Amino acid sequence: xxxxxxxxxxxxxxxxxxxxxxxxxxxxxxxxxxxxxxxxxxxxxxxxxxxxxxxxxxxxxxxxxxxxxxxxxxxxxxxxxxxxxxxxxxxxxxxxxxxxxxxxxxxxxxxxxxxxxxxxxxxxxxxxxxxxxxxxxxxxxxxxxxxxxxxxxxxxxxxxxxxxxxxxxxxxxxxxxxxxxxxxxxxxxxxxxxxxxxxxxxxxxxxxxxxxxxxxxxxxxxxxxxxxxxxxxxxxxxxxxxxxxxxxxxxxxxxxxxxxxxxxxxxxxxxxxxxxxxxxxxxxxxxxxxxxxxxxxxxxxxxxxxxxxxxxxxxxxxxxxxxxxxxxxxxxxxxxxxxxxxxxxxxxxxxxxxxxxxxxxxxxxxxxxxxxxxxxxxxxxxxxxxxxxxxxxxxxxxxxxxxxxxxxxxxxxxxxxxxxxxxxxxx
Amino acid sequence: xxxxxxxxxxxxxxxxxxxxxxxxxxxxxxxxxxxxxxxxxxxxxxxxxxxxxxxxxxxxxxxxxxxxxxxxxxxxxxxxxxxxxxxxxxxxxxxxxxxxxxxxxxxxxxxxxxxxxxxxxxxxxxxxxxxxxxxxxxxxxxxxxxxxxxxxxxxxxxxxxxxxxxxxxxxxxxxxxxxxxxxxxxxxxxxxxxxxxxxxxxxxxxxxxxxxxxxxxxxxxxxx
Numbered sequence: 001x002x003x004x005x006x007x008x009x010x011x012x013x014x015x016x017x018x019x020x021x022x023x024x025x026x027x028x029x030x031x032x033x034x035x036x037x038x039x040x041x042x043x044x045x046x047x048x049x050x051x052x053x054x055x056x057x058x059x060x061x062x063x064x065x066x067x068x069x070x071x072x073x074x075x076x077x078x079x080x081x082x083x084x085x086x087x088x089x090x091x092x093x094x095x096x097x098x099x100x101x102x103x104x105x106x107x108x109x110x111x112x113x114x115x116x117x118x119x120x121x122x123x124x125x126x127x128x129x130x131x132x133x134x135x136x137x138x139x140x141x142x143x144x145x146x147x148x149x150x151x152x153x154x155x156x157x158x159x160x161x162x163x164x165x166x167x168x169x170x171x172x173x174x175x176x177x178x179x180x181x182x183x184x185x186x187x188x189x190x191x192x193x194x195x196x197x198x199x200x201x202x203x204x205x206x207x208x209x210x211x212x213x214x215x216x217x218x219x220x221x222x223x224x225x226x227x228x229x230x231x232x233x234x235x236x237x238x239x240x241x242x243x244x245x246x247x248x249x250x251x252x253x254x255x256x257x258x259x260x261x262x263x264x265x266x267x268x269x270x271x272x273x274x275x276x277x278x279x280x281x282x283x284x285x286x287x288x289x290x291x292x293x294x295x296x297x298x299x300x301x302x303x304x305x306x307x308x309x310x311x312x313x314x315x316x317x318x319x320x321x322x323x324x325x326x327x328x329x330x331x332x333x334x335x336x337x338x339x340x341x342x343x344x345x346x347x348x349x350x351x352x353x354x355x356x357x358x359x360x361x362x363x364x365x366x367x368x369x370x371x372x373x374x375x376x377x378x379x380x381x382x383x384x385x386x387x388x389x390x391x392x393x394x395x396x397x398x399x400x401x402x403x404x405x406x407x408x409x410x411x412x413x414x415x416x417x418x419x420x421x422x423x424x425x426x427x
Numbered sequence: 428x429x430x431x432x433x434x435x436x437x438x439x440x441x442x443x444x445x446x447x448x449x450x451x452x453x454x455x456x457x458x459x460x461x462x463x464x465x466x467x468x469x470x471x472x473x474x475x476x477x478x479x480x481x482x483x484x485x486x487x488x489x490x491x492x493x494x495x496x497x498x499x500x501x502x503x504x505x506x507x508x509x510x511x512x513x514x515x516x517x518x519x520x521x522x523x524x525x526x527x528x529x530x531x532x533x534x535x536x537x538x539x540x541x542x543x544x545x546x547x548x549x550x551x552x553x554x555x556x557x558x559x560x561x562x563x564x565x566x567x568x569x570x571x572x573x574x575x576x577x578x579x580x581x582x583x584x585x586x587x588x589x590x591x592x593x594x595x596x597x598x599x600x601x602x603x604x605x606x607x608x609x610x611x612x613x614x615x616x617x618x619x620x621x622x623x624x625x626x627x628x629x630x631x632x633x634x635x636x637x638x639x640x641x642x643x644x645x646x647x648x649x650x651x
Binding site for chain 1: 473475495496499500501502503504506508510514516518519523527528530531575
């Protein structure tokens with residue numbers, strides 16, 4: 001009987017083409033959009049993790065309480081020793097030291113006099129250690145401007161500044177700039193650097209007056225030897241794992257955080273920031289949301305398609321009843337057809353969706369022109385992300401919607417008298 | 428037996444005071460104008476409908492007492508239908524159309540093939556087994572319908588205006604085929620018709636008017 005059903009579907013274009021097209025389009029949208037949305041929210045999370053929060057972040061309790069002010073006077077001391085302990089306690093995490101600071105960047109003229117000045121937000125990271133992953137983590141190679149001879153710092157004393165800042169103040173590669181700020185002990189500091197490159201992340205938050213330098217330079221300038229504002233931890237596997245992060249946080253804080261010592265280290269995790277938590281939740285639940293919406297839409301469409309198909313096939317049902325087939329058997333065969341159509345449509349839709357998702361994963365869509373004034377840390381190129389879920393997620397709405405649609409439409413068989421269906425033969 | 432259909436708030440009586448007996452191997456017809464109740468009576472005998480009053484007994488089964496499953500089983504095992512408009516399934520081949528009845532029973536593929544080819548042979552279109560009905564003439568389509576009805580060797584075949592869409596030559600050919608099957612297989616044929624050509628072949632004619640049996644006579648011409 002299954003062979004009979006499949007033959008009928010394949011030969012009767014009215015029975016198969018429209019439903020397969022509807023299912024394919026629905027599945028295509030589910031697969032492509034869920035992968036894209038997952039990619040967008042995943043990228044937002046990664047961007048925040050890589051630039052700001054890490055998967056976990058260790059600071060002093062006092063620094064954490066005032067973190068919006070970037071209080072380097074409350075920085076964590078003895079970080080080399082802490083690093084060894086943390087590596088031993090949490091081997092699944094790799095650590096990166098970061099110092100964030102604010103200051104004034106002075107651009108001198110050929111006589112050494114101030115030509116221009118602007119406020120900047122600095123970020124000190126490990127740019128020079130051969131085993132450092134910070135350059136990749138912050139995507140600095142790609143962010144380097146192609147308009148000039150920009151390159152990454154190769155020795156201490158070299159810095160990167162934002163393209164935006166360089167354009168505003170006419171800074172060129174090789175120019176010297178002076179950073180004015182304060183040390184962690186509150187005294188004034190100034191330090192000279194050579195600009196070796198300009199960068200553009202494509203995000204207003206990151207691009208507005210950014211200065212990136214090696215953490216050794218920052219420590220020297222700010223008297224932060226063996227100290228750091230933040231220690232960011234990243235899972236070596238690469239993906240953030242909320243359950244694991246929470247377990248590590250609980251264990252860390254139980255071991256290291258002391259209520260009566262505001263300089264004791266404390267750990268926060270990525271999802272402690274409610275916005276990032278929402279991003280992560282969206283990334284994880286977007287598939288479910290897409291599936292639910294698509295099931296709803298597809299079911300209604302396929303219900304109507306099925307109704308039309310069922311009405312068109314009343315004469316066939318009449319013949320089958322006359323030949324001794326039971327209504328429930330006809331109904332089951334309709335559901336069987338729905339499963340076959342659902343599988344064919346889901347395979348086609350998934351293939352098309354994966355193709356688009358792959359394209360969006362590799363290329364993405366660049367919205368940077370629209371993001372000059374965006375103040376959230378979100379990527380400017382929206383890329384998809386193909387996960388194992390992408391391969392099967394389309395089958396859920398594809399199969400469920402077509403079966404539901406046919407199940408609803410097929411009820412007409414039971415609602416009509418056998419003799420009435422039979423009379424349709426003569427219509 | 429009586430059969431009523433609801434029409435708005437009242438009822439239309441399609442059959443009234445019907446009291447008939449058909450024996451094994453009969454070649455009989457229900458004859459009458461449109462609306463006389465022929466098809467309604469055929470539907471009840473075919474267990475597609477139930478009487479409002481009284482009962483119909485087919486192969487020892489009371490139609491009024493059959494549930495949907497039992498009625499389907501009765502049709503599947505013992506009753507074949509032939510329709511005015513053939514009602515073949517257009518997407519399937521001649522072979523598959525005839526095979527369909529057997530798919531509902533537990534036959535092996537080899538058994539089905541043998542039975543289908545035998546049935547197509549009876550009606551003389553075995554060479555057209557692989558064709559689609561749309562490529563065949565009306566007469567050939569009706570012969571497929573006869574093969575489909577006969578393939579499971581039913582005890583009773585109900586034919587509703589089987590020649591209405593056929594020309595004279597094809598009508599006679601079809602009727603001769605059915606008559607031959609009736610004689611060789613002892614299958615009971617019951618027609619609903621107002622076609623004079625059909626009446627010429629019938630052994631018994633039951634005339635209906637306004638749902639009543641007005642005449643029940645043996646066709647003397649054939650008896651002679």
